[in-house]
């Protein structure tokens with residue numbers, strides 16, 4: 078499937094690929110997450126929005142199998158589970174692309190694409206890496222996602238941040254991920270590169286994956302998202318589907334709504350005597 082093909086309609090009876098229901102996580106007496114619910118469906122993008130310390134990383138760690146939840150239920154395709162470790166998550170089709178991307182900068186793009194899962198040819202003492210296959214597959218898979226790199230032989234460290242994110246997304250799709258978790262993929266990028274990355278996030282959705290997009294940018298979320306969960310100091314401060322919320326409303330909730338009004342009130346400067354329009358005391362002239 079290419080990025081431009083329309084996604085197959087979702088079977089409404091199918092269970093969510095991933096569902097968190099009232100999940101909590103405590104670090105000692107710190108409530109990192111409290112009663113958070115999230116659904117991730119095939120062919121949809123679920124966005125998790127929150128400011129610093131909201132609990133986004135904790136949520137990723139639970140879905141990626143790094144941490145175990147302390148309360149609530151975690152279901153994968155309708156089955157309640159507790160993931161043993163990140164390998165367990167990966168085996169169940171959950172791929173996580175972290176912001177710092179585990180790549181070897183000096184190695185070519187194709188080598189990074191297959192890192193840890195390199196195909197070999199030959200047997201016994203003649204067994205060696207199948208370099209040609211890796212090169213050709215990488216080129217073809219990137220093209221299939223609509224990513225046209227000049228040269229898959231160039232060191233991945235020479236690609237832009239956005240291009241590296243795109244390679245990581247294409248890699249997850251190629252290795253059969255059902256769920257793709259993206260940890261703030263646009264956080265360090267400019268406007269243009271963010272747009273490119275969001276295009277490939279949408280391409281992964283169109284390839285039928287369920288995507289979890291972690292971000293603190295409501296504009297990016299609203300461009301591609303189907304569902305939105307807002308986190309604030311570990312608690313869920315909002316949960317919407319696209320048709321239930323406008324960008325303005327999402328932005329306002331993300332910015333803290335009433336807190337922002339209060340702040341703007343506090344920041345309003347009291348008029349000083351030097352300001353135009355403020356007359357000295359006793360000045361009665363009309």
Ligand code: ATP
Pocket residue numbers: 104107108109127128129130131132133134135136311
């Ligand atoms: P940021 O965007 O700043 O990374 P976040 O939304 O990812 O923030 P988390 O890192 O999930 O937030 O943290 C949520 C809360 O849990 C914070 O108050 C944080 O200090 C706390 N926390 C996270 N990890 C641990 C830990 N290992 N031990 C103790 N407290 C932790």
